[in-house]
Amino acid sequence: MHPLRVSVRAVCYKDNAILLAEHRDDRGLWYILPGGGIQHNETMAQAFDRELLEETGGKAVMGDVLFVREVIADLLDTTYLPEHLHQIELFVEAKHFEQVTQPMAPDKDQIGMVWMPLHHLPNLLFFPKTMVPSLQNKVFDRIYQGHIL
Template sequence: MKNVRVSVRAVCYRDNALLLAEHRDERGLWYILPGGGVQHNETLDQAFDRELLEETGGKAKMGDILFVREVLADRLDTNYLPAHLHQIEMFVEATEFEIVAEPAEFDKDQIGFVWMPLEKLDELLFFPKAMVQSFQNKSFDKIYQGHIR
């Protein structure tokens, strides 16, 4: 049996922009919200702090869970996720963001981070694509969003 991975992602708005981790690979540029896996014996808020610092050099106040989604790699038509990945992602509100250091450790293919204007989200290779309208409206209609891409 494979383990289920839990991750936490920061949803951080500034004016009409969203903080995104920027990546580049053979597909070109692509974007996700900063965050990542919760390590053994680490709480969600500790993982939130660590991941933000690693990927952006920033700190923020962790707010409420906005929504949860599930990723099952074996049910997606992609070669870009690890085989058999089953991940539960918690997207949490991030407020009072400030840069406090240089980013400590970019993820694979990460080249930086950007404040992306909300109106540009639907033009990007952005994950989770199914949530673009919710991010643009700053409105999440239910907590569990299911298995989405």
């Protein structure tokens, strides 16, 4: 049996830019919002704080859930996700971001963090790609986005 994984991701804006985790692998550069899995007996707020500090070296105030996405690796034509991964991702507003240290535990293939101008999002290898218009316009009119890339 493969357990369902739940993760939390920070949506952090500054002016007309968004904070992204920058990764490099055989596809080249690709980007995601910082965050990761909620551990056993860890609250969503604790995971938000821990993941943000680990991946960005920063702290922020956790705001509202903006949207939820579901990822089922077995339904995708990709070799980049763990086999049998089924994950629910909670994308949460990150308010008042402050850099306090260097990233403490970046993810595999993560090479840094970047404040990406919003107008560059459509041209990036960014996940979830289907959320680019909502992220650019800062409009989240549907909470549950379903199974998307």
